[in-house]
Amino acid sequence: MTSIPSPSSGAFARPLPPKAGVGLKPQHYSKVLPDRTEDGGDTAESQTLPGWVEVHPQNYFADGGPAPRWLAAVAERYPVSFHSTGISLGSAEGPDMAEVDRLKRLMDRIEPAMVSDHLSWSQTSNHNFPDLLPLPYDEPTLDHFARAVEQVQNRLGRTMLVENPSRYLAFAGDTMSEVEFLIELCARTECGLLFDINNVLVSATNLGTDPAEVIDAIDPALVGEIHLAGHATEDHGDLTMAIDDHGSAVADATWALYDRFIARAGPKPTLIEWDTDVPDYSVLAGEMAKAEAVLAKHGCSHVVAA
Amino acid sequence: MGVAMSSLHEAQATMARAILEGPSHVPGDLFEGSAKRVMMAFASHANTVSHARLVALEETFPHARELLGEERFNQLSRTFLDSGHGSDASLGDIGGGFAAWLAGQNVGEALAIVQFEWKWLESYRAAEALALTMQGLAQLDEERLLATVLDLHPAARRCDANAALAGILGLPQSEQVLLVRPDAEITILSLDETQNHAFSLLEEKSRPVSNLFAGLSELMNETQILPAIIALVGAGAVVKKEQGPC
Numbered sequence: 001m002t003s004i005p006s007p008s009s010g011a012f013a014r015p016l017p018p019k020a021g022v023g024l025k026p027q028h029y030s031k032v033l034p035d036r037t038e039d040g041g042d043t044a045e046s047q048t049l050p051g052w053v054e055v056h057p058q059n060y061f062a063d064g065g066p067a068p069r070w071l072a073a074v075a076e077r078y079p080v081s082f083h084s085t086g087i088s089l090g091s092a093e094g095p096d097m098a099e100v101d102r103l104k105r106l107m108d109r110i111e112p113a114m115v116s117d118h119l120s121w122s123q124t125s126n127h128n129f130p131d132l133l134p135l136p137y138d139e140p141t142l143d144h145f146a147r148a149v150e151q152v153q154n155r156l157g158r159t160m161l162v163e164n165p166s167r168y169l170a171f172a173g174d175t176m177s178e179v180e181f182l183i184e185l186c187a188r189t190e191c192g193l194l195f196d197i198n199n200v201l202v203s204a205t206n207l208g209t210d211p212a213e214v215i216d217a218i219d220p221a222l223v224g225e226i227h228l229a230g231h232a233t234e235d236h237g238d239l240t241m242a243i244d245d246h247g248s249a250v251a252d253a254t255w256a257l258y259d260r261f262i263a264r265a266g267p268k269p270t271l272i273e274w275d276t277d278v279p280d281y282s283v284l285a286g287e288m289a290k291a292e293a294v295l296a297k298h299g300c301s302h303v304v305a306a
Numbered sequence: 307m308g309v310a311m312s313s314l315h316e317a318q319a320t321m322a323r324a325i326l327e328g329p330s331h332v333p334g335d336l337f338e339g340s341a342k343r344v345m346m347a348f349a350s351h352a353n354t355v356s357h358a359r360l361v362a363l364e365e366t367f368p369h370a371r372e373l374l375g376e377e378r379f380n381q382l383s384r385t386f387l388d389s390g391h392g393s394d395a396s397l398g399d400i401g402g403g404f405a406a407w408l409a410g411q412n413v414g415e416a417l418a419i420v421q422f423e424w425k426w427l428e429s430y431r432a433a434e435a436l437a438l439t440m441q442g443l444a445q446l447d448e449e450r451l452l453a454t455v456l457d458l459h460p461a462a463r464r465c466d467a468n469a470a471l472a473g474i475l476g477l478p479q480s481e482q483v484l485l486v487r488p489d490a491e492i493t494i495l496s497l498d499e500t501q502n503h504a505f506s507l508l509e510e511k512s513r514p515v516s517n518l519f520a521g522l523s524e525l526m527n528e529t530q531i532l533p534a535i536i537a538l539v540g541a542g543a544v545v546k547k548e549q550g551p552c
Contacts, residue, residue, distance in 0.1 A: 062431035066490050092315035124322050128394050130358035168347035170338040241346055
C-alpha cells in the first residue's frame with residue numbers, strides 16, 4: 001500500500017466535474033493515489049481513476065493521524081464531495097450543531113466542492129440512530145426542515161445539497177409528495193439536490209409509486225450531484241421490501257432511470273456508492289465506466305445547447 | 307393520528323420507541339399501508355440500527371473478538387447495547403464505555419485487549435504534534451536542557467498488558483505497553499518499570515527536565531533515570547512544551 005502521506009496545506013476547492021466519481025474507502029486509497037511517474041503522470045491506467053471522490057466527513061473528524069492525512073492527499077489530487085450522515089437535519093430538536101461545527105472545521109481544511117446531508121432524521125435528545133429515518137411530508141415539517149437547512153448553511157457559510165431518502169414508510173398525514181417537498185425546500189433555502197436514483201427506486205418499490213414520475217419531475221437545474229448504488233430485495237410473500245444496503249452492483253432498473261434522467265438533464269457529477277461488502281476497486285471502476293458511458297451518450301447535445 | 311395533528315417531536319419519539327423496544331410499540335395509525343408492511347419497515351430500520359452498532363463494535367475490537375470467539379463477543383456486544391450503552395454515541399465512539407462495562411462480565415484476559423484496542427483508537431485519532439527527538443535534545447546546553455519543559459505527545463498512551471496482549475503484539479511480556487504515534491504510524495513498545503515511572507510523572511503534569519529528574523530520583527537509582535527518559539524521547543512519546551510569555 002502507498003505510504004501514509006505527509007501533511008500538506010493548499011487550496012483544494014475545485015468544482016465537481018460532470019463525470020463519474022467514487023465513494024472512497026480506506027482499502028482503495030492506494031488505487032486512487034497511485035505513485036506518480038517521473039513526468040508527473042499517474043502510473044495507473046487513467047481510465048480507472050475517478051473524476052472525483054466522495055467521503056463521509058465523519059470518518060475524518062479525528063484531530064490528527066492517518067485518516068486526515070489521507071483525505072488531504074486525496075483532496076490535492078481530486079475534487080472532493082463531503083456527504084455527511086451526522087447532522088440529523090430533520091430532528092425535532094433541530095440539527096446537531098456540534099456536528100456542524102466539526103464539519104465546518106474539516107471543510108476549512110479541505111475545502112470540498114460539495115457538502116450534503118439527507119432529508120431524514122437520526123437523533124433524539126438521548127438517542128443517536130445510525131440510520132436515516134423518514135420524515136412526514138407536510139407543511140409544518142417543511143417549515144421545520146427549511147429552518148434547519150438555513151441554520152446549517154449559515155453556520156457553514158455556503159449552500160448545501162439535500163439527498164432524497166430511501167423510504168420504507170410513508171406517513172398517513174402526508175400532504176405533499178417528496179418531489180414537491182424537495183422543490184419547495186430548494187426554493188426556500190437555495191439548497192440544491194443530491195439526487196439518489198437508487199433511492200427513488202427503493203422508495204417506489206416499497207411505497208408502490210412510479211419511479212419514472214419522480215425522475216421526470218425533478219428539475220435538473222436543482223441537481224448538484226447524483227448517487228447510484230445497489231440495493232437488496234426481500235421477498236415476504238405478498239410484499240417485497242427493497243433495502244438500501246449499498247452492497248451490490250447498481251441494478252439494471254436504476255441504470256435505466258439514470259439514463260432517463262441524464263437524457264433530459266445532461267451530464268451531472270455521478271457517484272458510485274458501495275458501502276457494505278466493498279469489492280475490489282476494479283469492480284467500482286467498472287461501475288464508473290458504465291456511468292461514464294451514459295454521460296458520454298447524452299453529453300454532446302447538451303454541450304452544443306450550452 | 308396524522309402527523310399534522312401531532313407534533314414532529316411526538317412522531318419521532320414514537321418511532322424511536324418502536325425501533326428500540328420492538329413491534330408492539332409500532333404506531334398503527336401513523337403510517338400508510340398494511341400493518342404487515344409497516345411492521346416490516348420498522349424491522350428493517352431496527353435491523354439497520356442494531357447491525358451498524360454491532361459492526362462498529364466488531365471493527366473497534368477485532369483482537370478481543372478473536373480471543374473471545376465470535377459468538378461470545380456478539381453476545382456481550384448485544385447485552386452491552388441492549389442495556390442502553392452507546393445509544394447516544396456516534397458509531398466511531400460507541401466502544402468508549404465497553405471496557406468499563408466488560409470489567410464486570412468475567413471476560414478474563416480479553417479485558418486488557420479491549421482496553422488496549424480503545425487506547426489504540428485514541429492514539430490513532432489524536433492530534434498531530436512534533437515529537438521531541440534525541441537530536442533536538444542534543445542541541446541544548448545543560449542549562450537549557452534542564453529548563454526544557456516536557457509533556458506527553460498527544461498520541462502517547464499507556465495500557466496494562468498481559469500474556470494474551472503480548473502474544474498479539476509479538477512483544478515480550480511486560481506489565482505495561484506504550485503506544486506512540488510520533489508521525490503517521492502507531493508503534494507499540496513494552497514499558498519497563500523505570501520508563502513507566504517516567505511516563506506516570508509526565509502524565510501527571512508537564513515538567514522541566516530538572517523536575518523530572520528530581521521526581522524520578524525518589525523512585526529509582528540515578529543511573530536508571532537518563533535511560534528511561536531517553537527511551538520515552540526515542541520512542542516519540544514526548545513533546546517540548548512551549549512556554550508562553552512571562
